[in-house]
Amino acid sequence: MLKLYIKRFIQNKFALWGISFIFILSSLALFSPFxxxxxxxxxxxxxRLQSPSILHLLGTDDLGRDLFSRLIYGSRISLTVGFVAVSIATLFGTFIGLVSGYFGKWIDSTLMRIVDILLCFPTFFLILMVIAFLEPNILNVMIVIGFTSWTGLARLVRGETLSFKEREFILAAKSLxxxxxxxxxFHLLPNVSAPILVSATLGVGNAILIESSLSFLGLGVQPPIPSWGNILTTGKDYIHFAWWLSLFPGLCILFTVLAFNLLGEGLRDILDPRSQN
Amino acid sequence: MLLEIKNLSLQYVRGKKIISALRDVSLTLDKEETLGLVGESGCGKSSVAHSILRLIPANEGKITHGEIFFEGKELLQMEPEKIRQIRGKEIAIIFQDPFTSLNPVIPIGKQIEENILTHSLKTSSLQLKEKIFSLLEEVQLKETERIYNSYPHQISGGQRQRAMIAMALANRPKLLICDEPTTALDVTVQKEIMELLMKLQKNLKISILFITHHFGLIGLYTQKLAVLYGGEIVEEGSTQEILKNPQHPYTQSLLKSLPRKSFKKEKLPVIPGSPPDLSSLPSGCIFHPRCPKAIEECKKKVPLLRELKKFNRKISCDLAPFS
Structure with missing residues (x-):
């Protein structure tokens, strides 16, 4: 089974591009001090505000800090926020979805109404609202993103659970x-793991985007800690004469989110039991 | 006596309809005995099996009355946790389709392991693996190493059913319920599986409740037989005697409609009509609309299951015995 997935993965160009980019980015983040x-x-x-040159590969910002170094360090923030927030959302969403789908009745109704209520609010607005009451730092950002983005996954897992719990092997497991x-x-979770993996991968990209937006608005990671979002904020003020300050952090966000989306979409095709060969 | 079912009645609720799936079903099964439960689709065979293990979801069906004793313990009133410990440990069940009753995304070995761990204390992983291998050998699987690591779709139907049997017998239950264990398999594999079950029954001294619609298998492999029609037992007794000399008109018609070895091209006799609608039962005897021997009386009076001493069996037909 694993062999088949690896074979399909190698054949899937988009997924390969995605994971290569993520791998390079992760290595850069991991070894950034070196x-x-x-x-x-x-x-x-x-x-101050030097344009890209051999000395400063991507130029400098308004305080003369090297943009290339700052972006590399920013990737640590983005990836950490992405993975931690998605881990929270995935654990929470999967658990709620499994319990809701399997037990049904009032447990299902209650949990799904809570999900409905949360889905009424635009996610970003909800996050803004919550973060306004908290101290804006990286830990709070991760927790808030994590606990506001589990709803979609919970619904997905619930739906899958509903169909799998009627299968005979669940009855057989019960009878034993x-x-x-x-x-x-042991029995249900492995059967719903493929959509969870896809959703989590897409979720990382989304979480990175939200973190950047929050930091851009000054509600996320606070300066002087470099984050792609707050570097963009600085860039915005100098956009007319220091284009590199907006362009490069923007490209970082674009390519990272794109990479996670490509990987996620690729995984969806790879893990789909109906796809060919 | 190992298992005693007394007056079991079960109703399913489908919207506004109430379907009485079982009515006053009584059965007994002794130690090391094989009881065949035979009947056409939808007659309630599987409902009996599921009732014994309390597998009928509360929102779908309800046991309206009756008692099920297993080694003297009443199962229907038992606490959920206690019944869970009986499932798989004392009573195990094998289902019809070995493909759908195994989890498709977990290797066979892991599934058996999980089942063993459910009912026993932790042992070392090496001992556990050895135990699983010996179980796989016990059900005459070759290439145990490969089967152990395989996913259900990677092995054949016969191998899957053997793995299912290994799993069901892992905790040495006293009663094995086989719910059409060979229906999804082809005839040669069918024979192998049945022979295997009989051999295991002898070695492990277990009782088997064998549910099927296949009279051939019933005749070969069971000692006692109960014929179920529309949720009622219509004839019950020794398998050989019933097959040789059926007394209930339903059993008679069923046996007549079996294909025989013959080179003559002739139409197979059939039972006219269709099985009763269990949400609106016919008056009187449940079989009277299709019965070739029915008289006016049958439409009014409900026949009770009574002892027929001369033929050494129980029967629910007031007109019997037919000489």
Whole structure:
């Protein structure tokens, strides 16, 4: 089974592009102290707003900090927020979905009405509302994104669970005396894991986008810690004469989100049992 | 006596319709005995099996009255946790289609392992693996290593059913319910599986409740037989005697409609009409609309299951015995 998936993965160009980009980005983030030519917080007021050159690959910002170094460090923030927020959302959404779908009745109705209520609010608005009451820092951003983006997954998992729980192997498992938690996590969970994986991958891209937007608005990661979002904020003020300050962080966000989306879409095709060969 | 079902009645609710799937079904099964439960589709065979293990979802069906005793313990009133410990440990069940009753995304070995762990204390993983291998050998599977690591779709139907049997017998239950265990398999595999079951029954000293619509298998492999029609037992007794000399008109018609070895091209006799609508039962005897021997009386009086001493069986037909 795994061999087949690996074969399909290699044949899927988009997924390959996506994962290659993510791999390179993750390596850069992981080894950033050894890669960056300047410390990301090091100011050099003599070299303010330098355009890209050999000395400063992507130019410098208004305080003379090296943009390339800052973007590399920013990738750490983006990836951390992406993975942690999605982990929270995935654990929570999967659990709620499984319980809701399997037990049905009032448990299902209650949980799904809560999901409906949360879905009434535009996600970004909801996050803005919550973050306004909290101290804007990276930890809060991750938690808030995590706990506001599990609803879609919960619905997805619930739907899958509803169809799988009627299958005969669940009845067989019950007839052999397996306990309810075992049926949920040993038998049902592996059957719904493919859509969860796809949804989580797409979710990382989305979480990175939300983090950047929050930081751009000044409600996310606070300066001087570099984040793609707050670098963009600086760039906005100088957009007429320092184009590199807006373009490069923008491209970073674009390509990262694109990479996760390509990987997610690719995984969807790869894990689809109906797809050919 | 290992299993005793007393006056079991079961109703399903489908919207406004109430379907009485089982009415006053009583059965007994002794230790190391094989009881065949035979009947056409929708007569309630599987409902009996599911009732014993309390597998009927509360929102779909309800046991309106009756008792099921297993080794003297009443199953229907038992707490959910206690019944869970009986499932798989004391009573196990094999389903019709070995493909749908195995989890498609978990390797066979893992599924058996999970089932063993449910009912026993933790053992070392090496011992556990050895136990699974010996179980797979017990059901005469070759290439145990490969089967252990295979997913259900990677092995054949016969192998899947053997794996299912290994799983059901992993915790050495006293009663094995086989719900049409060979219907989804082809005839040669069918024979192998049945022989295997009989061999295991002898070795492990288990009782088998064998549910099928296949009279051939019933005749070969069971000692006792109960014929179910429209949720009622119409004839019950020794398998050989019933097959040799059926007394209930339904059993008679069923046996007549079996294809025989003959080179003559002739039409097979059939039972006219169709099985009763269980949400609106006919008056009187449930079989009277299709019965070739029915008289006016049959439309009014409900026949009770009574002892027929001369033929050593129970029967629910007031006109019997037909000489």
């Amino acid at each position: 890669i960056v030519p300047y410390a990301p917080l090091e100011q050099n007021l003599l070299e 005396g397996l306990s309810t938690p075992k049926i949920l996590f």
